Amino acid sequence: MLKDITLGQYYPVDSILHKLDPRTKLFGTMVFIISLFIANDIWAYVIATVFLASAIKLSNVPLKFMVRGLKAIVFLLLISVSFNLFLTPGTAVVSLGFLKITKEGMIVAGFMGIRLIYLVVGSSIMTLTTTPNQLTDGLEKSLDFLNRFHVPVHEVSMMMSIALRFIPILVEETDKIMKAQMARGADFETGNLIQKAKNMIPLLVPLFISAFRRATDLAMAMEARCYRGGEGRTKMKPLKYGNQDRVTYLVYVLYLAAIIGLRILRVQIF
């Protein structure tokens, strides 16, 4: 049942991308997203495609897992593509009453579609190759400078990783309680909306109680080990850039330079 949901998305295989520092991947995703908005030329998209395709190849994650994320945006994709297709002024190619498809519209819609798809696939590469904990670690380190403005970066990222850590536990717990209540004849599927909401009580009450119990236990366990926030705290596995990270950053620079260069050289296509 619920166990079949993959959470946090992380796909555990060994690859170059899995071994990269999470900061490198975070930064790379940012670079890629920015590049997609800079690109306004077919060649820039070719370069972006090559960049994305090699990242997919290097990640060793089956393509179907990347594409899975697209399901969530199918609707958005359809709307934005069709709006651009029909509502961009220019020379008409096809006319259907008051709707007309223009040449410019087709180009804009095409690029818009590709841009959205690349955005989703690009960011899912990061989440598929980085564990949630690494990700929050990377964020914490990258946002270190905010400490100077009295933002409790460590505490926020600790809360994030605890929340992420608890998702699978609570899913499992939900699954267990649901089954236990089903064994007692509970029915979670039939009935109208109000009936269904009422039927959830036997699931939600134990779930809340268990969440609070776990939270108290965890707080106690952390205090027993003298946790007192981020100040002066060191890491068992501090994030350190390696050679592969330096090479990756170089690739980013070259990639971004190429995209920006193309934009400057051929300012307008559409």
Next chain:
Amino acid sequence: MAIKAEHINYVYGKGTAFEQHALKDVNLEIEAGEFVGLIGHTGSGKSTLIQHLNGLLRATDGKLYYNGRNIYEEGYDMRALRSHVGLVFQYPEHQLFEIDVFTDVCFGPKNQGLNKEEAAKRAKEALTMVGLDESYYKRSPFELSGGQKRRVAIAGVLAMNPDVLILDEPTAGLDPKGRDEILDQIKRLHEERNMTIILVSHSMEDVARYVDRILVMNHGEKVFDDTPKEVFQHYKELEAMGLAAPEITYVVQTLKSHGVPIDTSITTIEEARDEIIRLLGK
């Protein structure tokens, strides 16, 4: 027979990176009125197996019969099956949710479609069976002790009046007194109501003392299926699976290896005592 499983296979997370073959070609038959123990190391597939028996999990492959009918048949009433095959999960006290003990125990019977009076009658019976008197009825389940909570939860399943009762480690985390009380009550249910009982346990002593037959699971496969006496003869193989025989088995086996003509099929302390007295009396 009450339950018959044929070539049951179950795979968790099929088609993902987390795929796990939890049950491999499991065949078993459980007769009505039997008291069966199910043992196995953590992750051996015990819990997965018992969730098949009342239809909470559906086998990836294989057939499961309850009283001769295939439960995977089109239109089979799973909810009816669940009131015949009661399942008490591990730490069942975590499923309590009502404002008082009595209402919580009524939850099952009410789901079966019984009216208020009938449900109340069943709840009363069930609570009496687990040894909780009327002074508990109006108390919040959350203010009880661990052992009491667990008895309330077991009563919640008993109130559905099942023919087969499956208990997943009903004594986990209880003190010795609480453990004995619960197991004795289960034994009574078996004897007085002729309920079929399947007891999942880690404790070989408990299993040896109560059950007529033991099923041993290892890595998703059924490895042994026999009387306790027979199964514990294989104590070396059990050890290799991360299990063990009851302590007393080791005592008799050691005595035997020192040349004492003792019967090695002994599984309980009482039997060992009688056997040793008999040998000394000679």
